[in-house]
Amino acid sequence: METVLHTDKLTKTFGRLCAVNRLDLEVNRGQVFGMLGPNGSGKTTTLGMLMGVINPTAGNFTWFGKPATHHTRKKIGAVLEHPIFYPYLSGQKNLELNALIKGADPAHIAKVLDLVELRQRKDDKYKTYSLGMKQRLAIASALVGDPVILILDEPTNGLDPMGIAEIREIIKRIAADGKTIILASHLLDEVQKVCTHFAILRKGSLVHTGPVEEVGKGEEVVEVMAYHDDLSHCLHEFRGALSVKSENGKFLVRLREGFHSVDLNKFLFEKGIVATHIVTQKKSLEKQFLEILQEAASHRQPT
Amino acid sequence: MFHLLKIDLKKLTGYRTFWVVCGLYFVTLAFTTASGMEFLKWLAGKGAEFGQDLNINRIPLYHFPDVWQNLVYISGFFKVVLAIMVVISVTNEFTYRTARQNIIDGLSRRQFLFSKILTNGLLSLMSVAMVFFIGLVTGFIYTPEIAVSDIFTDLEFFPAYLLEVFAFLSYALMLGVLVQRSGLTIILLLLSHMIEAIVKVNIPESAGFLKDFFPMQAISNLVALPFARYAFQEIQDFVAISAVVIALGWAFLFNYFSYLKLTRADI
Ligand SMILES: Nc1ncnc2c1ncn2[C@@H]1O[C@H](COP(=O)(O)OP(=O)(O)O)[C@@H](O)[C@H]1O
Ligand SMILES: [Mg+2]
Numbered sequence: 001m002e003t004v005l006h007t008d009k010l011t012k013t014f015g016r017l018c019a020v021n022r023l024d025l026e027v028n029r030g031q032v033f034g035m036l037g038p039n040g041s042g043k044t045t046t047l048g049m050l051m052g053v054i055n056p057t058a059g060n061f062t063w064f065g066k067p068a069t070h071h072t073r074k075k076i077g078a079v080l081e082h083p084i085f086y087p088y089l090s091g092q093k094n095l096e097l098n099a100l101i102k103g104a105d106p107a108h109i110a111k112v113l114d115l116v117e118l119r120q121r122k123d124d125k126y127k128t129y130s131l132g133m134k135q136r137l138a139i140a141s142a143l144v145g146d147p148v149i150l151i152l153d154e155p156t157n158g159l160d161p162m163g164i165a166e167i168r169e170i171i172k173r174i175a176a177d178g179k180t181i182i183l184a185s186h187l188l189d190e191v192q193k194v195c196t197h198f199a200i201l202r203k204g205s206l207v208h209t210g211p212v213e214e215v216g217k218g219e220e221v222v223e224v225m226a227y228h229d230d231l232s233h234c235l236h237e238f239r240g241a242l243s244v245k246s247e248n249g250k251f252l253v254r255l256r257e258g259f260h261s262v263d264l265n266k267f268l269f270e271k272g273i274v275a276t277h278i279v280t281q282k283k284s285l286e287k288q289f290l291e292i293l294q295e296a297a298s299h300r301q302p303t
Numbered sequence: 304m305f306h307l308l309k310i311d312l313k314k315l316t317g318y319r320t321f322w323v324v325c326g327l328y329f330v331t332l333a334f335t336t337a338s339g340m341e342f343l344k345w346l347a348g349k350g351a352e353f354g355q356d357l358n359i360n361r362i363p364l365y366h367f368p369d370v371w372q373n374l375v376y377i378s379g380f381f382k383v384v385l386a387i388m389v390v391i392s393v394t395n396e397f398t399y400r401t402a403r404q405n406i407i408d409g410l411s412r413r414q415f416l417f418s419k420i421l422t423n424g425l426l427s428l429m430s431v432a433m434v435f436f437i438g439l440v441t442g443f444i445y446t447p448e449i450a451v452s453d454i455f456t457d458l459e460f461f462p463a464y465l466l467e468v469f470a471f472l473s474y475a476l477m478l479g480v481l482v483q484r485s486g487l488t489i490i491l492l493l494l495s496h497m498i499e500a501i502v503k504v505n506i507p508e509s510a511g512f513l514k515d516f517f518p519m520q521a522i523s524n525l526v527a528l529p530f531a532r533y534a535f536q537e538i539q540d541f542v543a544i545s546a547v548v549i550a551l552g553w554a555f556l557f558n559y560f561s562y563l564k565l566t567r568a569d570i
Contacts, residue, residue, distance in 0.1 A: 051407045053570045074409035084404040086395075089317045100310050101408040141408075 002029040003065060004149060004180050005050070010059035012045050012204075019045040021204040022059065027182060027197075032175045034191035034212070035184040036289065037201030043184035044081050044153055046201075051078050051151070063149075074102045077142030078151035083134040087127035091118060091137050094126055095144055104145030112140040116170060132163035139170055150174060153184045168194060188289050200292055208292045222261045224251045225277035226268065238267050250277065307418040308425065310410070314401075315392060315422070324391070325426075328384040329433060335381070336374045336437050339364045340445065362533050365445035368456035372529040372540060374438045375464040378430070379526060382468045383493070385426050386475035390488045393419055393479035403570045412565045416480075420558055423472040431465045463525040463542040470522050470550050473557035480561040495519055518557075521549040 005027040012020040020042040027033045035043045048054035050061055052073060063072045085094045095109045113119045116136040121129065129137065135155055142150055152171065156164040171194050175181055185191055191198050192212060199209040228234065235244045235251055240259030245252045253264060261280045268275055315321045343364065347357040363369050396402040405415055443449065475492055482488040499519045506513055514520055524546040527539035 048569070052412075053403050053406050055567070055569055070406070070409050070411035070414070073407065078407050080403075080407065082400075084400045086314060086317070086399060086401055088319065089314075093313070093317050097310065097313050098408055100306075100313060101405060101410050103409075 003027070004029050004031075005061065005063055005182070006065070007046075007050075007061040008059055010046065010049060010061055011057045012042075012049060012054060013057045019204050020049070023201075023204070023206050025199055025206065025209065027180065029180050030178060031197045032171075032181045032183065032195045034195035034198035035182065035201060036188065036191045036198050037184075037186060039186050040203075041186075041201040042204035043186075043201060045204075047078065047080050047151055047153055047182070047184060051076070051080065053080075074104075074145065075147050076149045076151060077144065077147035078153075079138040079142050079155070080151070080153045082157075083138035083141075085126045085134075085137065085141070088125060090123045090125055091129070091133075091140075092122040094137070095141055098141045098144045102145040108144060108146065112143045115143065115173070116140045117166075132159050132166065135159060135163070135167060136170070139167070139174075143174070147179075149180045149182065151182045151184075154186070155183070156185075156187070156190060200289065202293055202297075220255045220260060221281040222253045222255060222264055223277060223279045223281060224253060224264070224268075224275055225249065226273050226275045228273050231273070234268070234271055234273060238264060240264065240267075252281075304417075304421065307414055308421040311392075311418040311422045312425075318392075320391060321388060324384065324388040328381060328388070329429075331384070332378060332381045332430070332433060333437055336377055336434065337441055339373070339377075339441075363446075365441045367442045367446050367449065367453035369529070369532075370438045370442045370446075371457045371460050372526065374434050374441075375460045376526050376529050378434045378464065379467055379523070382430070382471050385430065385468065386471055386492055387489055389419075389423060389426070389472050389475040390479045390492060391485055392422070393476055394483055394485035394488055397479075397483040398485070406570060412570070413562065416558070416561055416565050419476055419561075420473070423469060423476060427465050427468040427472060430468050431461055434464065435461060457540065459542050460526055463547065466547065466550050466554065467522055467525045470518075470554035470557070473554045473561075474518065474522075477557040477561045480564050515545070516549055518553045521546065521553055525550055 003026060005025065007023055007025045009022040009024065010020060011018070011022055023042075023046060025046075035046070037043055045054060049056045050063075050068070052068060052070065061068070063076070066072070085091075086097070089097070091113070092109065095112070096106055098104075099106045099109060110119070113122050116139055118133060118136055118140060121133065126134070126137070135157075139152065139155065142152070155171070156167045159167065168190070171181065171183070175194065181194075183191065183195060195212050197209070197211050200207045224231070224235065231251060232244060232246065235241055235253055238253070240255050240263055242254040242256050244254075255261075255264070261278055265275060265278055340359070343357075343359040343362060347359050350357040364373055396405070402415060406412060410418075439454075442454065446453070474495070475488075478488045478491055479485075482491065496519050499517050503514050503517060503520070515524060525542060529538055529540065532538045532540070
């Protein structure tokens with residue numbers, strides 16, 4: 001798979017504060033890559049370095065395998081932190097300016113305005129836009145010139161649920177087009193809903209990186225119901241069971257590594273028990289996120 | 304190069320303040336420089352009230368070639384209006400954070416600065432063209448006997464004036480890049496002459512030659528005060544090479560300081 005972005009011990013310090021600490025990241029073509037971390041964990045600073053507005057204190061990064069120049073940035077559509085536009089210019093004029101800087105075909109503007117549903121308001125001054133419209137214009141501006149990569153930093157920040165849903169819809173549509181997207185967010189559920197891969201940052205350090213789908217892996221918890229007088233006892237006999245708990249009339253079975261709900265089902269069937277209900281509880285990213293952060297924190301304590 | 308100029312002009316031409324300030328500049332510049340004879344008439348009228356006789360026809364304010372230095376000298380006072388516009392244009396880029404977005408979008412930091420310098424050059428050229436045009440028109444109106452050789456005398460004041468305006472706009476740009484807040488920058492800009500004067504007063508007599516090296520002084524030295532000649536005094540009716548060299552040096556340094564700041568700092 002083609003590597004789009006590679007960072008090597010990327011570091012930024014502001015005085016005594018280490019905002020980004022020896023960060024190693026790799027993003028491949030076609031991924032929707034989430035940078036997840038609480039506020040102040042260094043997401044924007046990292047993206048700022050990648051986009052040439054913040055000078056790294058140490059470390060390197062490459063885009064498309066090469067050190068970055070301003071020509072590289074023309075192929076990347078990015079909005080960091082807040083939408084940034086000339087308030088006195090219309091949305092259309094602002095995008096024309098983006099196109100001029102990127103050397104993009106201005107004819108493309110109408111298309112991106114349609115995508116974010118701003119065509120009707122394109123000739124109004126930017127300062128008259130609502131927050132949701134500003135965020136959408138920001139996405140439009142990032143898409144001007146049909147970039148290979150899209151970088152979005154907290155694209156739903158401050159929006160109402162409707163606005164959030166709209167933005168997510170747009171992101172999914174863009175991702176379906178096969179674009180590589182880097183999405184920074186402090187919202188787990190946002191990353192979970194739109195990303196294929198993710199990295200977790202904490203106080204500027206990378207604490208975890210991997211595919212989103214793998215997050216559910218590890219030990220499984222299976223909900224079981226069956227008409228049987230001594231189900232609890234039977235479940236305890238199962239070799240793959242770590243523990244069995246009863247909850248709301250269901251039994252929750254924690255499985256050992258390597259065991260899955262299928263194995264449990266087969267075991268019950270062989271015992272002559274037919275389960276009326278058997279469901280794997282996916283471990284939510286939220287639990288995982290908190291676990292990972294806790295783990296990282298406890299690792300750090302001794303030092 | 305035109306591409307960069309186009310980018311900056313696109314930002315400015317959609318900005319009403321730009322049209323208001325530039326309009327104000329060119330209108331007051333035209334009005335003031337063209338109304339010298341009216342001013343003299345008024346002065347003569349006042350003089351007559353007090354029994355003084357002032358023969359305004361003895362003062363060839365607009366005669367070729369006097370008109371060139373006279374107008375260029377007076378026009379020099381108005382450059383501060385253009386400079387304020389430059390300050391607003393560049394500090395806006397920092398307060399709106401659009402400089403940052405420009406660079407994210409694919410402009411290099413050097414190109415960003417260069418687009419601003421090009422606009423400064425264009426504004427300076429337009430100012431020169433304006434003053435030249437007014438000089439030409441008023442010269443033809445007021446000069447009693449026009450000799451072609453007189454029209455072409457002393458035209459060196461125009462390159463000098465171009466340098467004067469450009470150097471000052473470069474100074475304004477540099478202040479804007481360094482300070483980044485419009486209000487504070489404009490105050491500093493307006494106080495520059497005074498601050499420099501205070502420093503100069505404290506220079507010992509023996510080092511007096513240093514005064515010509517101060518930036519504001521260097522910029523004023525390009526075109527000397529011409530009007531003393533109407534009181535039968537010697538004036539400097541040429542552009543001193545030393546003044547040009549020093550002003551060129553400052554224009555270069557101002558832009559170089561902007562360059563250093565823009566390329567080194569986080570934006
Ligand atoms: N220009 C700056 N000067 C000083 N500290 C900064 C600056 N920019 C960011 N920081 C600090 O760096 C840390 C990381 O910030 P940021 O990258 O914005 O985090 P995030 O985007 O993950 O919320 C924060 O503690 C923030 O206060
Ligand atoms: Mg941030």
